[in-house]
Amino acid sequence: MGSISNDFEFVADKAMTPLLTTTTTNPMNSDEFRRQGHMLIDFIADYHSNIEQYPVLSRVKPGYLRQLLPPSAPYEAEPIEEIMKDIQSHIIPGITHWQHPSYFAYFPCSSSTAGILGELLAAGFGVVGFNWEASPAATELETIVMDWFGEMLSLPKPYLFSGDGGGVIMGTTCEAFIVMLVAARDQKLAEIGKDKIGKLVVYCSDQTHCALQKAAKVVGIRPGNVRAVATTRAASFALSPDSLESAVLADVEMGWVPLFLCATIGTTSTTAVDPLQPLCQVAKQHGMWVHVDAAYGGSACICPEFRHVIDGVEGADSFSLNAHKWFFTTLDCCCLWVKNPDALKRSLSTNPEYLRNQASDSGGVIDYKDWQLTLSRRFRSLKLWMVLRSYGVANLRSFLRGHVAMAKAFEKLVAGDDRFEVVVPRRFAMVCFRMTRTSEGSGSDDDGGDEGANNLMNKKLLERVNGSGRVFMTHALVGGIYLLRFAVGSTLTEPEHVMEAWKVIQEHADAIQGDYIHLY
Ligand SMILES: *Cc1c(COP(=O)(O)O)cnc(C)c1O
Numbered sequence: 001m002g003s004i005s006n007d008f009e010f011v012a013d014k015a016m017t018p019l020l021t022t023t024t025t026n027p028m029n030s031d032e033f034r035r036q037g038h039m040l041i042d043f044i045a046d047y048h049s050n051i052e053q054y055p056v057l058s059r060v061k062p063g064y065l066r067q068l069l070p071p072s073a074p075y076e077a078e079p080i081e082e083i084m085k086d087i088q089s090h091i092i093p094g095i096t097h098w099q100h101p102s103y104f105a106y107f108p109c110s111s112s113t114a115g116i117l118g119e120l121l122a123a124g125f126g127v128v129g130f131n132w133e134a135s136p137a138a139t140e141l142e143t144i145v146m147d148w149f150g151e152m153l154s155l156p157k158p159y160l161f162s163g164d165g166g167g168v169i170m171g172t173t174c175e176a177f178i179v180m181l182v183a184a185r186d187q188k189l190a191e192i193g194k195d196k197i198g199k200l201v202v203y204c205s206d207q208t209h210c211a212l213q214k215a216a217k218v219v220g221i222r223p224g225n226v227r228a229v230a231t232t233r234a235a236s237f238a239l240s241p242d243s244l245e246s247a248v249l250a251d252v253e254m255g256w257v258p259l260f261l262c263a264t265i266g267t268t269s270t271t272a273v274d275p276l277q278p279l280c281q282v283a284k285q286h287g288m289w290v291h292v293d294a295a296y297g298g299s300a301c302i303c304p305e306f307r308h309v310i311d312g313v314e315g316a317d318s319f320s321l322n323a324h325k326w327f328f329t330t331l332d333c334c335c336l337w338v339k340n341p342d343a344l345k346r347s348l349s350t351n352p353e354y355l356r357n358q359a360s361d362s363g364g365v366i367d368y369k370d371w372q373l374t375l376s377r378r379f380r381s382l383k384l385w386m387v388l389r390s391y392g393v394a395n396l397r398s399f400l401r402g403h404v405a406m407a408k409a410f411e412k413l414v415a416g417d418d419r420f421e422v423v424v425p426r427r428f429a430m431v432c433f434r435m436t437r438t439s440e441g442s443g444s445d446d447d448g449g450d451e452g453a454n455n456l457m458n459k460k461l462l463e464r465v466n467g468s469g470r471v472f473m474t475h476a477l478v479g480g481i482y483l484l485r486f487a488v489g490s491t492l493t494e495p496e497h498v499m500e501a502w503k504v505i506q507e508h509a510d511a512i513q514g515d516y517i518h519l520y
Helices: 004-016 020-025 030-049 080-094 113-125 136-152 173-192 194-199 211-218 241-253 276-285 297-302 304-310 341-348 358-362 381-415 451-467 495-519
Strands: 166-170 200-205 226-229 257-264 289-293 318-322 334-338 420-427 430-435 474-478 481-487
Touching: 030 080, 113 381, 136 166, 136 334, 136 381, 166 173, 173 194, 173 200, 173 211, 173 257, 173 289, 173 318, 173 334, 173 341, 194 200, 200 211, 200 241, 211 226, 226 241, 241 257, 241 276, 257 276, 276 289, 297 304, 297 318, 297 381, 334 341, 381 420, 381 430, 381 495, 430 451, 451 474, 451 481, 451 495
Parallel strands: 200 226, 200 257, 257 289, 289 318
Antiparallel strands: 166 334, 318 334, 420 430, 430 481, 474 481
């Protein structure tokens, strides 16, 4: 019974005898936790080792699970062994394997041993650190880790606690958007009067994440007062400061009040980078709050050669990054830094009697409940701390550089095949590309301008590639172009998976070109 695996076999043998007395007397029995926990850790380790046996994209049909599971919850307790059987046979087929090495869809959600175990540890402590007293370590570790991480990204001092700012960990960027908009709104309305809320205007580009539109709606921005400034392919879909300025000047002339600009570093469709320095200049002339959404691209800033993408960030007011996207910290972990936390606290503070305590009253501690929407909060800093310590800056940089190198190699393959084109120059670890019909072997050379047919052909290509189960990619539609996104970022991806993906894409491109020769 010395090693873990022996322990496991020992209890597994007894699985048929009633185990339930312990679990039913107390649902947090340490012996049962140890036994089931070891079993589950082994299960997860095996899942990661054997993940390539599964199709990347799940093949189930809508409603599949209702046919497999009973209509009601069990009245009597069920043993973990039974539950795990159902996980294997019913749940796994309905999983799209985000951690699969051939996963290149959306933006991957890079996981890691440290991230997963940090998540487990946070659940193990089970603390709810809404204020300092509710768990001092939860609050203090978060402030330390946010300064560490901010320093790694070379964020200017005013964003850090060691300056006059500070950071907070939220669930997702959607929450960060709402919280920043509320702070900016209240600050502006204190200046111009509460009755002017209908005058406020929020600016972004037509490539800004859709969550901003939702957030603006939630905080009461008048419908129609979110200006999604048009971008162009010629400018790689980045927001032009001149276009922003024209939009703002036209609005000001009409009596609207500019409130907020959301600039993006690494847009979701094509990883476009909005130029912060000139955008902040325009925004500041008109008294706007500038938020920088670096959900995906921000991580790259830990590498000195990428830091320039956020040049000018010193002119903005807040900056957010999803550590659960390209930073090996499991969902959820959105890191938000603000220069003026007081603006946040003025909008979001609550002070009910039942939460009063000496530490809070002294004013000398942070109560994170006042920095966010929800009261209760998870101990998320633990997993980010574990990621930073377990790998160190050196390894984290080389993980990211490895992904970038694989994307570069893929870009080269695409560029070297004249049936394909790279739609916008690659940034970070994502390649935007498509098949074109003006190529050799398509049987025609006069229909290259027919975007509709091109788009349809690429849509078919994507369906076939994803249907193969060997690769999963997604698409975007920008400037009327339907493009395929090849996003490297899954932790298990190796160069051979990129080569294999390219092979799959080429095979299906061959087949599709065959179809098109028939059709045209
Ligand atoms: C993924 C993404 C978001 C949304 O992030 P959530 O954490 O899911 O809310 C916002 N902006 C950009 C640029 C993204 O890539």
